[in-house]
Amino acid sequence: MGTKLTPVAFDVETTGFESDSTVTVLGLVLPLGCRVFLNAGGRPADRDRLERELETEFDAVVRVSCHRNERELLAAVAEFVAESIADDDYMLVAYNGELYRGGFDLPFLRTRCALLDCRWPFDGVPYADLLPIFRARFNTTVDEEQVNDLEGAYQALIGDGLTALDPFADSREAVAAFERGEFRPLLAHNLADILRTDALAGVAQRYCGTSEFDLKSLTPTLRDPSLTGR
Template sequence: MSSSQLTPVAFDIETSGFDTDAIITVAGFAHGLGESLFLNTGGHSEVDRKALVTSLDKESTGAVQLEVVEDEAALLEAVSSFVTDQLDGDTHYVTAFNGETWNGGFDLPFCRTRFLHHGLRWPFGDIAYADMIQLVDRFNTHDHSDLVGVYDVLVGEETCDPFDDSAEAVDAFETGEWLSLCEHNLADIQRTRKLAELAGQFVARSDFKMKNLQPPSR
C-alpha cells in the first residue's frame, strides 16, 4: 500500500466540548472534487442550507456538499454513508492532523466513542489512514507542531478560518453561528489536504506510517 498510489481525503471534526457528554457538531472531508460537510445543529435553530452552501462555495477548492441534520446520530449515519459510498480503499487514504497516532490523537478516538454511544457500526472499512502530524518533522517548520502553524510555514496561503482558536467552535455551536462553524471546519480540512499533497511530493513512501482502519473482527 503506497501513499503515491492513493489520493488523500482529509478528515476533521468539531465538537461541543471535551466533557463526557460532548458531541460532534461538524464532520468534514476534503477530497478531489471539493469538500463534503455534515452539520449537526442539535435542533437549536432552523438553518438556511442554500445560503450556507452559497457562502461556503466561495471558499471551496471545487464545490461544497453540505448535509444539515438535527442530532449527532443522524450526523454519524450521514458520515457512514459518505465513507461507504464515496471512499475507495484502492483509490483513497484518509488523513487528519493529530486525528490518530500510535500514542494518541483526537478525531478518530472521539468518533469511535460516539459511534459506540449510538450503537452504530464503525464505517471505516478497508481504507488506509496516515496522520499528517507524524510527517511534520520531515520539514523545517521552525518548531511549529500545530496544524495552523505548520500550514502557515509550509503553505502560507490565506484560509477562510474565522477563528483565532479552535475553542471558538464550541461557542459557535452554542450560539448557532453555523457559517463560522462550517468555515472553520472547511479551513482545517483544506489545510490538512494541502499538507498531505505536499507530503506526497516531498516525503519518502517509507515515512508514511499507513495503517488500516478496519477492525480485526470485520
Template sequence: MGDLDPIAFDIETSGFGNESVLTVAGFASTLGEVVILNTAGRQANSTQLEQALAEYSDYGVDVIVTDDEAGLLSAVEQVATDRLNKDRHYLTAYNGETWKGGFDLPYLRTACISHDVAWPFPNMAYADVFEFVDRFDTHDEKGLVGVYDELIGKANCDPFDDSKEAVDAFESGKWEPLLLHNLADIQRTLELAMLGERYVPRSDFKMKNLSPPN
C-alpha cells in the same frame, strides 16, 4: 500515497467533557468538500450555507444538515460509503490518530459506540499528517495552523483565531463561521498531505488499515 489519493477528515466538538458531542465532520478531496452539521435540533438552511461556502472552494462544498449526533454519524457513514473508495483513496487527518493517541478518530469511535453505529471506515487505509511534519523545518510549530502557515501560508477562510471559538459558535447557532472553520481545517490538512507526498519518504507516512479485526 503511491496509487492512492488523500481524503482529509476533521471534526469539531462541543467541548471535551463527558457531555460533549460531535458538531461538524468534514471531508476534503481534490474534487471538493463535504461538511456535515449537527444543529442539535435547531434550524439551518443547507442551500444557503452551501452558497456561503462555495466561494472558498474550487469545486463547491456540499453541506449536510442533521438534527443530532446520531444523524451526523449516519451521514459520515453515508459519505464514506458513497465517496471513499479503498482502492483509490486513503484517509488522512492532522493528529487524527497517531501511535500516541490523536483526537478525531478516537472521539469518533467513542461516539459510534454511544449510538451503536457501525465504524464508517472499514478497509480504509490511513496516514496521519502529524506523523511526518517533523520531516520539515517548521520552527517548532506543531499545531495544524502553525505548521500550515510555515510550510504553505496561503490565505484561508478560517474566521477563528482559536479553535475554542468553534464551541461558542455551536452554542450560539452561528453555523456559517463554524462550517468555515472546519472547511479551512480540512483544506489545510489536504494540502499538507499533498505536500508530504511530494517531499517526504513513503515510509514516513506510516500507512495502516482502519478496518477492525472482527
C-alpha cells in the same frame, strides 16, 4: 503504497474534549470538492445558503448536509464513506487525528460511535497521520521555535491564505458558535482546517517517500454485518 493513494483530508468539530461531548461538524476533502456534515442540533439550517456563501468565500466546491442530531450525522458519514471512499484508491489523512500515543479525532469518534451504538464510519479505509511527517521530515522552525500544529505548519510551508479565512482563533469559539446556532462560521472553521490538511498532504506527497506515510487500517475486527457482501 501510501503515496499512490489519493488523500482524503478529514477533521471534526466537537462541543468539547470529554467523552460525553458531541460531534458538531465532520468535514472531508475529496478530488471533486469538500463534503461537510453538520449536526444542527434540531435547529433550522439553510443548506443552500450555507453552500453558496461557503463556496464564494473559499472559492471551492462545497457540499453540505444538515442533520438533526449527532447519530444522524454519523450514519450519513458512514453511508457516504461506504459509497464513495471505502475499498477504493483513497487514504484518510488528518493532522494529529490519531497517533501511536495520542491524537484526537479518531479516538473521539470511536467513543461516540460506541456510546451511541453507531456503525463505524471508516470501515474499509486506510489512514495516515500527517503530524509525524512534518515533525520529523520538514523544518518548520519560525522565530527559533519549531511549530508543529496544523496552522503553524501550514503557515511555515505554504502561507496564510486559508488562515485568513478561518473565523476562529481556537476551538472554544467554534463551540460557542454551535451553541448559538451560528453555522456558517462553524463550517468555515472546519473548511479551513480540512483544506489546510489537504494542502499539507500534497506537500508531503511531493517531497516525501512512500515509507513516511505510516498507513494503518481503520477496518474493525468485527465488520458491520451489512457490509459483508461488499
